[in-house]
Amino acid sequence: MPPPQPTSRVVEARTRVIYGDTDQMGVVYYANYFRYFELSRSEFFRSLGGSYVELEKQGFGLPVVEANARYRSPAKYDDVILIEVKLAELKRASMRFEYVVRREANRDELVSGHTVHACIGPGGKPTGLPPEVMRLLSA
Numbered sequence: 001m002p003p004p005q006p007t008s009r010v011v012e013a014r015t016r017v018i019y020g021d022t023d024q025m026g027v028v029y030y031a032n033y034f035r036y037f038e039l040s041r042s043e044f045f046r047s048l049g050g051s052y053v054e055l056e057k058q059g060f061g062l063p064v065v066e067a068n069a070r071y072r073s074p075a076k077y078d079d080v081i082l083i084e085v086k087l088a089e090l091k092r093a094s095m096r097f098e099y100v101v102r103r104e105a106n107r108d109e110l111v112s113g114h115t116v117h118a119c120i121g122p123g124g125k126p127t128g129l130p131p132e133v134m135r136l137l138s139a
Contacts, residue, residue, distance in 0.1 A: 006087040013040040027074035040083035059122040069113035080104040
């Protein structure tokens with residue numbers, strides 16, 4: 001059987017940088033971009049009619065097993081940023097998301113990155129993605 005093809009959907013989340021997200025230099029602290037990635041990933045699942053909450057109720061989880069960010073330009077306090085997310089790869093028991101963070105005012109690319117998620121079942125053991133999740137994420 002050929003591997004599943006991920007949906008080609010690109011979802012864009014929007015948020016405003018709060019003061020608490022910045023460091024002493026007045027720019028977004030580097031680790032907070034991973035929070036923005038998470039925000040966009042949640043919006044991605046919602047856009048497909050799913051949610052992490054439902055997955056967790058069934059005893060499944062999608063922990064991050066790899067994360068990467070490439071910083072190009074800083075976001076600053078009160079900037080409105082857009083976080084684009086797409087599902088780049090879908091495997092039987094894992095998935096890879098790719099992200100681009102832009103400043104809304106001029107669409108400049110600030111950060112790009114990716115996360116890889118493994119599927120775990122009850123007891124934290126690796127398992128395949130549930131069939132309904134595979135259907136949701138497949139093209």
